[in-house]
Amino acid sequence: MKYIDEFRNKNLVTKLADQIHKSVIRDYTFMEVCGGHTSAIHRFGIPSLLPENIRLISGPGCPVCVTGTDFIDRAIAYSKMEDVIITTFGDLIKVPGSSSSLEKEKAAGANIRIVLSGLDALEIARLNSGKKIIFLGIGFETTAPGSAVTIKQAAKENINNFFLLSTHKLMPPAMEAIIKDGASLDGFICPGHVAAITGSSIFDFIPERYNLGCVVTGFEPADILQSILMLIKMVNQNTPKVEIQYNRAVTLCGNLIAQRCLSEVFETCDASWRGFGVIPLSGLKLRKDFERFDIEKILPLKIIFKEDNELCICGEILRGLKTPEDCPLFSEICFPENPLGACMVSNEGACNSWYKYRFVK
């Protein structure tokens, strides 16, 4: 497949790995902040190709992982209402809320449907005029513009039974929170698809304020290895900056049409992140002009939240302070078939990836 196979070429990957081995002069810790990177790194067995003094840790890049139990509880509460169809990406189905999950509610008869796109959810709304269709908006800057386009389309067609429950989040505030939290890092493998929308300039503040290098990275093995090489060079030469490795999809300024659409429909707000608490201006909510699509404005809920399992350290794992193996629950009572925290539920959650694709030398 074009633009995929060429970047998975074994010879190329081996040679990049060789170059990495030749370039290391000390220990390095790089954080990737994208669930797609966590997954790709483990899927292709990247750790088995790297020298031991490179440590890759996972940050809060999986929107499922950073989605709190309260969001799932809210979605479940709406699913129990009459005449409601919940539409969601498959990622959320197994995420545990405080006492249930969308999967369990579906099994118990709730009308919950998996969609591949907000536009699919909108079509369900067109075909079910007597029902309220609530679309669960998860994802970062890559996915939020799609929700924005969908809302605009709903507005254009005067569709009045389509709603959004938004937990869209922004990446840079979380990255800054991690740095300020004191995580010991030498650089970031930056999310290539977020940057395809936003442009690489959103990461400029990181080398400027914190002297950490950032490489905006693609998702194929050659991309990831090339990025690691670029980060090593930045550390060795003490030249932290933002560089684009993924230039076939990322520019400095990004996709301006997508950005305009996003800012037309959404505004930033404070948001709660699993393991971080509230990070100011890190979330997206619908602007006043589009409030009629915000289900929480139309049908407000009062939810009582239960605490997460107190031994669960998803928060520290998301912040890069601990690894899955540091968690007392990991692989003992928390594993993919019985996930206790979101890090284990999501395919790209650090714990799920770690468990499934365990590193083998």
Next chain:
Amino acid sequence: MNDFISLNHGSGGKLTHELIEKVFVKRFAMSEPLTDSFIIKESGSTLALTTDSYVVDPLFFPGGNIGKLAICGTINDLAVSGADPRYIAVSFIIEEGFPMDDLVLIADSMAEEAAKAGVKIVTGDTKVVDKGKCDKLFITTSGIGFLNSEIENISTGKRIKPGDKLIINGPLGNHAIAILGARNNMAFRTTVTSDCSSLNHLIRKVLQNCKEILFMRDVTRGGLATVLNELAGMIRCGIIVNEATIPVDEQVRGLCEMLGFDPLFLANEGKVLMVASAGEENKVLEILRSDPLGRYSEVIGEIITDKKELVVLNTSAGGKRIIDMPAGIQLPRIC
């Protein structure tokens, strides 16, 4: 264990194994390891007996229907045990209101498939239940085959040793993708058809010409990953497979990349994993490839001494990682 049955219990992965183990195996005092057919030794004859249920949705899909699936699945469970499938019993649970024309089409498919495979459907049962009490149509089958007792440990792989080779008879995931595409509630189109087929003639050809087949298992729900993990657990050896040699059709690959699926976890209905003695694999490949159902056969890996009971993948990019059993159903994702 969960206090309700979820779809994941039927996906063929870890939860299915747990359900069978905890609810049925001990209660029924079934002997382990569980194999696809139960071998009966009665006055000189060795028989293989198997049973299965079919609840596929939709009932009709590109490449087949629930009836064809039932016959092929039963035949394959017997054939991969080394048995020559002979007789099938079939029972139907039909929902009130089910269209007669559809039932006829399904029955026709079953007759056609049985005739092609040289197997007789000899007895059966039919029940109709009130509307809403079952999802259109469920089919349960039992099958009997005759087995040469010399090869009865083909199900358990007792003779497998390090260095022996793993062979698959063609590309993975087509059945799962055909079903997904036919469900019509996913926004994609594909021309992939199910690989649903009876493998008994293919397997007989191999067994007649090669005495060094040490293990066979059909690769159904739970995918190749499940079979490899089951095998590694049974023989208590490690297994290494090479991603670059595992055949996957382009469209299946494209869908897996887009939806976030692993082809090793996808269901098949016309695939058999064989283990052949080291040195015999090319002979086996030649026999397989001379048949339409084995044209794209490949040697995909081998048994290794270390990494006990683990399945290791040499990825196409050159790294290594472990293949685990799927936890449950794969769901399309955006992240």
Next chain:
Amino acid sequence: MCLSIPAKIISIDGSMAEVSAGGAIFNAGLHMIEDAKVGDYILLHAGFAIQMISEKEAEETLRLFEEINNSLDE
């Protein structure tokens, strides 16, 4: 973030396109893309084309890889 793959535009109808990934056909909203043409490659994510793939940049990256390969062979 996250799951997004290069797919080839095979037909366009207003703001929607059909795109091919290995021959499997998906719907893609073109609302965020300008001047898309049949034959172009886009990044498909959650039912939308989020960016065009630059053939020129892809070739440049591969050429750089070639250089790395050659320099290591020396």
